[in-house]
Amino acid sequence: MTMIGLEIHCQLTNLNSKLFCPCKANYRGFKINENICPICMGLPGSLPRLNQEAVKKSNNNCNGTKLFNSGKNCVL
Known part of the structure:
Protein backbone atom coordinates (compact mmCIF):
# COMPACT_ATOMS: atom_id res chain seq x y z
CA MET A 1 0.00 0.00 0.00
CA THR A 2 1.34 3.43 -0.93
CA MET A 3 0.94 6.27 1.53
CA ILE A 4 1.54 9.89 0.58
CA GLY A 5 2.10 12.52 3.26
CA LEU A 6 1.15 16.16 2.80
CA GLU A 7 2.28 19.13 4.84
CA ILE A 8 -0.32 21.87 4.69
CA HIS A 9 0.09 25.41 6.02
CA CYS A 10 -2.71 27.88 6.61
CA GLN A 11 -2.97 31.41 7.91
CA LEU A 12 -5.62 32.01 10.55
CA THR A 13 -6.44 35.61 9.74
CA ASN A 14 -8.99 36.41 12.42
CA LEU A 15 -6.82 35.85 15.50
CA ASN A 16 -5.94 38.67 17.87
CA SER A 17 -2.40 37.55 18.61
CA LYS A 18 0.39 35.53 17.00
CA LEU A 19 0.85 31.82 17.66
CA PHE A 20 3.59 32.03 20.30
CA CYS A 21 3.45 35.62 21.62
CA PRO A 22 0.94 38.36 22.51
CA CYS A 23 1.86 40.63 19.55
CA LYS A 24 -0.97 41.49 17.17
CA ALA A 25 -1.44 38.94 14.41
CA ASN A 26 -2.60 41.58 11.93
CA TYR A 27 0.65 42.82 10.40
CA ARG A 28 -1.06 45.16 7.93
CA GLY A 29 -0.41 48.82 8.62
CA PHE A 30 2.84 48.15 10.50
CA LYS A 31 6.29 48.95 9.20
CA ILE A 32 8.85 46.14 8.84
CA ASN A 33 9.96 44.77 12.25
CA GLU A 34 7.61 47.13 14.11
CA ASN A 35 5.16 44.51 15.38
CA ILE A 36 7.67 42.30 17.23
CA CYS A 37 8.76 41.50 20.77
CA PRO A 38 11.57 39.47 22.39
CA ILE A 39 9.53 36.28 21.96
CA CYS A 40 9.05 36.93 18.21
CA MET A 41 12.77 37.50 17.83
CA GLY A 42 13.63 34.34 19.77
CA LEU A 43 15.88 36.13 22.24
CA PRO A 44 17.51 33.97 24.91
CA GLY A 45 15.39 33.74 28.05
CA SER A 46 12.14 34.62 26.32
CA LEU A 47 9.51 31.93 26.77
CA PRO A 48 6.80 31.44 24.14
CA ARG A 49 3.14 31.27 25.15
CA LEU A 50 0.94 29.15 22.90
CA ASN A 51 -2.19 30.88 21.61
CA GLN A 52 -4.94 28.46 22.68
CA GLU A 53 -7.48 30.04 20.32
CA LYS A 66 -11.47 15.23 7.78
CA LEU A 67 -7.67 15.30 7.80
CA PHE A 68 -6.38 12.50 9.98
CA ASN A 69 -3.06 10.94 10.85
CA SER A 70 -3.32 7.15 11.17
CA GLY A 71 -6.89 7.42 12.43
CA LYS A 72 -6.06 10.06 15.02
CA ASN A 73 -6.81 13.79 15.06
CA CYS A 74 -4.70 16.23 13.08
CA VAL A 75 -1.10 16.71 13.99
CA LEU A 76 -0.48 20.39 14.70
Missing part, protein backbone atom coordinates in the same frame (compact mmCIF):
# COMPACT_ATOMS: atom_id res chain seq x y z
CA ALA A 54 -5.18 29.28 17.36
CA VAL A 55 -4.90 25.64 18.43
CA LYS A 56 -8.69 25.31 18.70
CA LYS A 57 -9.30 26.89 15.29
CA SER A 58 -6.57 24.81 13.65
CA ASN A 59 -7.98 21.62 15.11
CA ASN A 60 -11.49 22.59 14.00
CA ASN A 61 -10.19 23.18 10.47
CA CYS A 62 -8.53 19.76 10.42
CA ASN A 63 -11.59 17.99 11.75
CA GLY A 64 -13.84 19.91 9.37
CA THR A 65 -11.86 18.75 6.35
